[in-house]
Amino acid sequence: MVRWRGRRESRNVEDRRGAAAAGGAGILLMLLRLIVGRFGIRGLLIVGVIGVGLYMAGVNPLALLQGGPAATQTAEPIDDETSQFVRVILAETEDVWSQIFEAAGEDYPEPTLVMFYGSVNSACGYASAAVGPFYCPADRKLYLDASFFEEMRQRFNVPGDFPAAYVIAHEVGHHIQTITGVSNQVRTAQQRARGEAEANAYQVMMELQADCFAGVWAHYADRTSGFLDEGDIEEGLAAAAAIGDDTLQRNAGRRVTPESFTHGSSEQRQRWFTQGYRSGDVNRCDTFNAASL
Structure with missing residues (x-):
């Protein structure tokens, strides 16, 4: 088990889970439109009263009517074990990457991690929990649906708490790629790619580099702060195997097609x-110039 209790918690976590009551936005939207259509002006008055009630409850009625995310930014953060764990893991990545950047004579601009339930609006667009954890380079934020932790245990059959830490460290890896210019280079290469398979190959290189960066973080977290416990790395490798493209395709009953991979095979992600x-060396994470992946 990761030794995370009692450690520093990051202040760069934005908890939007308190706005989860807006999860019924689709049903409410249909109801409001039905009222207006049925009762006309009187319906508008009714909708106005409902709108005030929604706003007082922390829901943005304008966003609701426009079909977008309904949650306002006034929801109180939830101080539970999940939040505490996430804050500690993010703080550990901040400590490690600040040291690495400082050794290179640079400052590390810390990202923000957004916790949510169900769906979220980011600078990269509106996303549901189905897309999984992701990093948005447009606002330099990590987005994590808290239910993903339970999904790792139930759907992917990956026990322990280090897999969740690995996922967060992987998304922080994408932040590193953004601030160092790697992400822009990859996007440019993908735009010039000759076909989807070549574009996917660039994406795989970027994802595997983020996995390597997660490994660099684990190296320092283990050796310098005693953060990891016996068996944690094995849990991380099990998680990497569970979310490899080939494993996901097999489990979905599909034929394994390497040209469609976007994150890499289980073996590649583990390696x-x-x-x-x-x-513990970021220079050993150059997947773009590796002889083989």
Whole structure:
């Protein structure tokens, strides 16, 4: 088990889970439109009263009527074990990457992590929990549906708490790629790619590098702060295997097609995480110039 209790918690976590009551936005939207259509002017008055009630409850009625995210930004954060765990993991990544950047004579601009339930609005667009954890380079924020932790245990059969830490560290890896210019280079290469398979290949390289960066974080978290416990790395490798493209395709009853991969095979994800973990060297994470992935 990760030794996370009693450690520093990051202040860069934005908890939007308190706005989860807006999860019934689709049903409410249909109801409001039905009222207006049925009762005309009187319906508008009714909708106005409902709108005031929604606003007082922390829901944005204008966003609701426009079909977008209904939650306002006034919801109180939820101080539970999940929030505390996420804050500690993010703080650990901040400590490690600040040291690495400082050694290179640079400052590390810390990202923000947004916790949500169900769906969220980001600078990269509106997303549901189905897309999984993601990083948005437009606002430099990590987005994490808190239910993903339970999904890792139930759907992917990956026990322990380190897999969740690995996922967060992977998304922080995408932040590193953004602030160092790697992400822009990859997007440019993808735009020039000759076909979907080549564009996917660039995406795989970027995802595997993020896995390697997660391994670099684990290297320092393990050796410098005693953050990890026996068995944590094995849990991380199990998580990497569970979310490999080939494993996901097999489990979905589909034929394994490497040209459609966007994150890499289970073996590749394990290997690049291990590369970062064993070396602790970001220079060993150059997937773009590797002889093989």
